[in-house]
Amino acid sequence: MDTGPLSMEAALQPERRTTRLPLAAPLRFLRRLATDPRGAGALTVLFILLVFGFIIPLVVTTSPFESVRGERLLHPSWKHPFGTDELSRDLFIRNAIGFRSTLLSGLFAVVGGWLVGISLGYTAGYRGGLADTLISRSVDTLLAFPGILLAVLLIAWFGPGLTSLSLAIAIFNIPFSTRLARAAVLREIVRDYVLAAQTIGCSGSRVLLRHVSINTFGVFAVQLPIAIVNSILIIAALGFLGLGEQPPNPTLGGLLFDGRRFMRLAWWYLLAPASIVAVFMLSLNFLSDVLSEMLDPVRRGRG
Amino acid sequence: MLSYVLRRLVRQFAPVIVIASVLIFVLAELLPGDPAAIALGETATPESVAAMRHEMGLDRPLPERYVRWLGSAIEGDLGRSTTGKSVTELITASAPPTLELALIAFTLGNLLGITLGVLAGIHRGGPIDMAIGVFTSLVIAVPSFVSGLVILLVFTVWVSWLPSAGRASLLSSPLEGAKYLVLPTVALSSTVAAVVSRFTRQSIVDVLTNDFIRTARAKGLSGRAVIIRHALKPSMLPVVTIIGVQLGGLIGGSIVIEQVFTRPGMGRLLIGAVNSKDYPTIQAITLLLVSTYIVFNLLTDLLYAWLDPRLRPALGSPG
Numbered sequence: 174m175d176t177g178p179l180s181m182e183a184a185l186q187p188e189r190r191t192t193r194l195p196l197a198a199p200l201r202f203l204r205r206l207a208t209d210p211r212g213a214g215a216l217t218v219l220f221i222l223l224v225f226g227f228i229i230p231l232v233v234t235t236s237p238f239e240s241v242r243g244e245r246l247l248h249p250s251w252k253h254p255f256g257t258d259e260l261s262r263d264l265f266i267r268n269a270i271g272f273r274s275t276l277l278s279g280l281f282a283v284v285g286g287w288l289v290g291i292s293l294g295y296t297a298g299y300r301g302g303l304a305d306t307l308i309s310r311s312v313d314t315l316l317a318f319p320g321i322l323l324a325v326l327l328i329a330w331f332g333p334g335l336t337s338l339s340l341a342i343a344i345f346n347i348p349f350s351t352r353l354a355r356a357a358v359l360r361e362i363v364r365d366y367v368l369a370a371q372t373i374g375c376s377g378s379r380v381l382l383r384h385v386s387i388n389t390f391g392v393f394a395v396q397l398p399i400a401i402v403n404s405i406l407i408i409a410a411l412g413f414l415g416l417g418e419q420p421p422n423p424t425l426g427g428l429l430f431d432g433r434r435f436m437r438l439a440w441w442y443l444l445a446p447a448s449i450v451a452v453f454m455l456s457l458n459f460l461s462d463v464l465s466e467m468l469d470p471v472r473r474g475r476g
Numbered sequence: 477m478l479s480y481v482l483r484r485l486v487r488q489f490a491p492v493i494v495i496a497s498v499l500i501f502v503l504a505e506l507l508p509g510d511p512a513a514i515a516l517g518e519t520a521t522p523e524s525v526a527a528m529r530h531e532m533g534l535d536r537p538l539p540e541r542y543v544r545w546l547g548s549a550i551e552g553d554l555g556r557s558t559t560g561k562s563v564t565e566l567i568t569a570s571a572p573p574t575l576e577l578a579l580i581a582f583t584l585g586n587l588l589g590i591t592l593g594v595l596a597g598i599h600r601g602g603p604i605d606m607a608i609g610v611f612t613s614l615v616i617a618v619p620s621f622v623s624g625l626v627i628l629l630v631f632t633v634w635v636s637w638l639p640s641a642g643r644a645s646l647l648s649s650p651l652e653g654a655k656y657l658v659l660p661t662v663a664l665s666s667t668v669a670a671v672v673s674r675f676t677r678q679s680i681v682d683v684l685t686n687d688f689i690r691t692a693r694a695k696g697l698s699g700r701a702v703i704i705r706h707a708l709k710p711s712m713l714p715v716v717t718i719i720g721v722q723l724g725g726l727i728g729g730s731i732v733i734e735q736v737f738t739r740p741g742m743g744r745l746l747i748g749a750v751n752s753k754d755y756p757t758i759q760a761i762t763l764l765l766v767s768t769y770i771v772f773n774l775l776t777d778l779l780y781a782w783l784d785p786r787l788r789p790a791l792g793s794p795g
Contacts, residue, residue: 313488314495319769320728322762329750329758330503406619410732413621414747429625433736436629447625451618458617 206463215459222453226272229265237266238421246439256441258431268445271423272453275412279405282339286346287397293347294354295381299362308351315348324407328416335418338411342404353396357389364388402457409450425450481778489774493767500762501542504755545759554760558752563760566745573643574734574741576653578726581661585668585722590715592669593676597711598703600681608673615670621732624663628736631659641738660737664729668722675718679711686710716780723772727765 206212230237244261247253255264297308315323324341331337358381361367366388370380411417412426413433420427425446432443512528513520520528529535533544548555554563596608615623632640638655646653683689684707692702731743738744742761749757 310491310495313492314499317492317496317766317770318762319724319765321731322728322765325731325746325750326500326503326758326762329753329755330507333751410619410621414732414735415751416747429622433625433628436633440629440633443625443629447622447629450622451626454619454622455614455617458613462613 205467206460209463209467211459212463215456215463218452218456219460222272222449222456225269225449226276229269230273233266233269235263235266237262237270237423239263246435246442248439249441255445256439258439258442259435264428264442264445267423268425268428268449271425271428271446272449274418274422275405275408275425278335278339278418279342279401279408282342282408283346283397283401283404285339286343287350287393287400289343290347290350291354291393294351294356295358295385297351298355298358299377299381299385305355309355312348312351315344321407321410324411325414325416328411333416333419335422338408338417341411342408345407346400346404349396349400350393353392354389357392358385361385361388399461402454406450406454480781484774484777489770493770496766496770497546497763498542500759500766501545502538504759505538505541507755549760549763555756557749557757558754563757566757567742567760567764570740570742570745572645572741573739574730574743576646577657577660577664577733577739577741578730580657581664581668581730582722582726584661585665586672588665589669589672590676590712592673593715594680594703594708596673596677597680597684598699600677605677608677612670612673615666616674620663620667620729621736623666624660624733624736627659627662643739643741656737656739660733660739663736664726664733667725667729671718671722671725672715675715676711679714680707683707683711713780713784716776716783719772719776719779724769727769 203216207216240261241257242261244253244257246259247257247261249256253263253265255268258264258267293308293312297305318326324345327341327344328337331340362385366384367380370384375383408417408424409426409429412424413429414426415430417426418424428446429443429450432439432446436443512532512534513525516524516528526535533541536544545555552564554567557563557566592608592612596605599605628640631638638658643656644652646657680703689702689706692706697705730741731746733739734741734743735747742765746758746761748754749761
């Protein structure tokens with residue numbers, strides 16, 4: 174078939190920085206990160222939170238749905254480290270599962286939204302003309318909805334629930350990723366390797382998927398984690414507004430909502446999920462500060 | 477300048493608002509369920525539903541209904557809520573709590589943010605800068621509704637200094653109104669202050685490296701005079717650009733913050749409408765918030781172009 178162009182393509186690739194990272198490099202990176210006290214602290218806290226969300230539900234046998242008679246709104250104790258809720262359910266396990274589900278739905282929804290956004294952005298940037306105008310104007314329109322409003326409107330349309338929440342978050346992520354991908358393609362399209370690939374007869378999609386995508390990967394690698402974190406926040410906020418995954422499944426937002434209702438009777442009910450969100454966000458922000466200082470020598474040493 | 481304003485209005489403002497309003501209208505129209513049947517209840521006969529559809533104008537084609545809807549919205553008639561009340565009245569009643577909170581949080585947040593940013597910028601690298609840096613990092617990291625929930629727990633449950641829910645009019649009873657406003661204002665304005673402070677600090681640091689600052693120092697001006705008379709104005713330019721972004725954050729933030737502090741504002745009206753599938757109210761509030769946001773973004777751009785004439789040709793391509 175097209176073995177000829179393939180080998181030629183390989184020869185045409187400019188520095189492919191992202192391929193075959195040896196395992197030693199990320200480890201070394203992690204060690205450098207840990208030498209900074211903020212980095213070490215943030216990594217430790219994140220590790221504890223991830224254990225809490227992903228290991229605890231597997232190890233602890235307490236059911237997040239089981240109500241025990243007479244154990245309503247109990248104070249934190251050895252048996253129930255985070256106390257119990259209004260239906261006598263254990264809040265420790267409910268917070269762990271709620272954290273996990275909020276994290277996972279953020280992850281999947283954002284990746285889904287970004288796949289659509291990047292495809293749209295690639296198309297707009299590569300094709301130009303009418304496709305570009307249509308896509309860019311639609312994205313502008315989505316951006317006219319401030320902050321959380323677009324997600325609220327979409328959930329109003331789909332009806333509350335996990336599916337509509339994920340769809341809303343995915344759509345919420347489309348405008349930014351589209352703009353990012355479009356700008357990246359416009360930057361790359363003038364490079365020689367694109368012209369070379371086109372000259373040897375690569376189709377548009379092949380140029381984009383095999384050549385441009387690899388060289389624009391870095392942009393997305395930096396922005397995607399930020400988008401995931403922001404979306405997790407939006408998910409928690411929507412859950413708090415009662416628009417997220419519906420009971421009895423625990424989510425961080427749902428726990429915040431219920432905790433708010435019972436805060437006069439049980440302060441621990443509200444404080445646990447609020448602390449989890451706060452500590453999670455703080456450690457991620459510290460980590461990102463340390464990372465950007467490490468990666469940007471200009472900022473290093475500047476107060 | 478006038479032609480620039482007009483060009484912006486026709487090219488960017490009008491299309492976005494038209495498409496956004498179409499989207500808001502069509503989303504609700506595509507929903508399953510017949511508003512006429514819902515309004516009449518379960519006992520309605522097909523004939524009465526058909527009569528109601530005619531009365532509500534639902535038997536007209538979609539584009540015609542859109543034009544009517546937008547037309548009457550512009551005239552101030554936002555239709556009827558599914559509860560039977562006039563949406564215009566619902567919104568007029570819920571606007572003051574939202575507006576006073578947003579306005580106060582915006583003003584306080586900007587004043588505090590600019591002050592902190594200037595302080596940090598002048599004392600770059602010093603203990604004041606470090607302290608302000610820690611404050612802004614903390615505030616930016618933790619979302620305002622979560623910190624809002626924590627201060628709510630502390631100040632209304634642990635020490636009951638302030639009321640936890642409700643609102644009193646600032647105009648008729650200022651003291652009572654202020655009590656309800658303290659906590660939500662702290663929650664909302666601290667985020668604004670932190671973001672503005674970061675921008676201002678960076679901007680001051682950049683401006684202070686300019687030659688004209690060195691000249692001002694060289695001719696013997698005091699440090700204070702250099703900052704106030706020379707550095708402050710040019711360093712405000714980048715800060716102006718984020719006013720629009722902040723406003724978006726404030727609109728989104730107040731929806732959630734009103735829920736945290738149970739303030740009877742537009743955010744609560746919107747969430748209540750979403751929960752009861754009250755689409756006319758959802759449409760009206762969304763249209764209102766989106767138009768406000770677009771208008772303020774436009775004003776920000778215009779303000780920026782007015783402050784810095786070099787940007788005019790770049791923003792609105794000639795022609």
